Amino acid sequence: MEWNPAYSWLVITLLLGLAELMSGTLLLLALAVAAALTAILPMLGLSLPWQLLGMGLFSGILVPVAIHGIRPRFSPRGVNYGTTGSGVERGQRYRVMHRDFDGASVLLINGDLYRLRVASNPSGLDDDLAEGTDVIFERFEGTTAIVQLAPDTGVETSPKG
Secondary structure (H helix, E strand, O other): OOOOHHHHHHHHHHHHHHHHHHHOOOHHHHHHHHHHHHOHHHHOOOOHHHHHHHHHHHHHHHHHHHHHHHHHHHOOOOOOOOOOOOOOOOOOEEEOEEOOOOOOEEEEEOOEEEEEEEOOOOOOOOOOEOOOOEEEEEEEEOOEEEEEEOOOOOOOEOOOO
């Protein structure tokens, strides 16, 4: 069996497809489909510069379609990816959770867990709130969420144990 340039494009397609399984962003899937379409070009007798131009054109069409057309259909409603930390969470009410491995008080914001600190307690000591406590998000300091206890919550910090 003789090596054909189309096989190279198919190998690239396979690698991009496998990488997509790890990322889940649909960007690599769009590039994999573009590479698969590009594999047709050497079969038509087009040289490498035309193949690269074809890959660019296919990518230029498929990537925006995947990001703006397909990805929103797979995203949960109300989740604005890429906005965490930009201030859109300010004033939102969240419920305190505890991490499994260390029991730390955390907030689940856009699918990520963030350690929390109560704003009225700048030392950060004794910030273990009971699970289910309602808090109001203020801001981030690094990866720590600074919160206030929700006004209708009479829950104080729980003793460390």
